[in-house]
Amino acid sequence: xxxxxxxxxxxxxxxxxxxxxLLMLFGLPIVQVILFGFALSNEIKNTGIAVxxxxxxxxxSALISKIDANKYFxxxxxxxxxxxxxxxxxxxxxxxxxxxxxxxxxxLSLQKKANLQMIVDGTxxxxxxxxxxxxxxxxxxxxxxxxxxxxxxxxxxxxxHGGQVPMNMDDLINLAGVGRKTANVVMGxxxxxxxxxxxxxxxxxxxxxxxxxxxxxxxxxERELMKIVAQEDWFRYPNLLxxxxxxxxxxxxxxxxxxxxxxxxxxxxxxxKI
Numbered sequence: 244x245x246x247x248x249x250x251x252x253x254x255x256x257x258x259x260x261x262x263x264x265l266l267m268l269f270g271l272p273i274v275q276v277i278l279f280g281f282a283l284s285n286e287i288k289n290t291g292i293a294v295x296x297x298x299x300x301x302x303x304s305a306l307i308s309k310i311d312a313n314k315y316f317x318x319x320x321x322x323x324x325x326x327x328x329x330x331x332x333x334x335x336x337x338x339x340x341x342x343x344x345x346x347x348x349x350x351l352s353l354q355k356k357a358n359l360q361m362i363v364d365g366t367x368x369x370x371x372x373x374x375x376x377x378x379x380x381x382x383x384x385x386x387x388x389x390x391x392x393x394x395x396x397x398x399x400x401x402x403x404h405g406g407q408v409p410m411n412m413d414d415l416i417n418l419a420g421v422g423r424k425t426a427n428v429v430m431g432x433x434x435x436x437x438x439x440x441x442x443x444x445x446x447x448x449x450x451x452x453x454x455x456x457x458x459x460x461x462x463x464x465e466r467e468l469m470k471i472v473a474q475e476d477w478f479r480y481p482n483l484l485x486x487x488x489x490x491x492x493x494x495x496x497x498x499x500x501x502x503x504x505x506x507x508x509x510x511x512x513x514x515x516k517i
Contacts, residue, residue, distance in 0.1 A: 294310075310378070316381075336495070338371070342360035342362065399418055440480060445481075452509065
């Protein structure tokens, strides 16, 4: 036993004196860990996502806005039919397609639950699973908050408004989960008496790109837009921008070349060097 310990001690000292052996024992593993760490990194950040929104409701728009506002995902494009799914994956930028069914908002409101479909790029199974898990967590959080607010909002309507949805801006924005955007939709779509302009992710992006406003604060954006948009167009204006944002002016890869308002858009002029 003593001889064995003497031999081990001798070899240990020999290793410490030989720099090449030290490099092989400690240096190469460290380099491998660093290199494999970069090679196998599955960090989810600004991942491209395509959305097929068949519902086109306030609630589905709110879900899309929540996803787009998250640092993990960027809405790369909005799809209009299932035939576009395969095409969306071809360039490698879109990693997942979210399908929102036409009865999404109705089911969420009446049954407190709704189904969604996620189609993941299967070329990298591990990354695909991680992306779907991230997106699922965002959706679950959205579900919980919406379900909670819907229940509280219904209680407020019954107790404070006699079971009737209030039809003025002040009472609407005091309901649980109702902000100016939702209240503006109700005032404009239901009463046809808009008191403001709906500012969602598309309206904010396009209004900034065209040059109508500067900044991200939705209240300031709405206030500035109300100064330049005729009141009779307050409800129509955001719908036009939302449709244009889905068809042409996406957050990533906007189709500036074919844009119908190219000559009026500051962003497009710079992008196409007009």
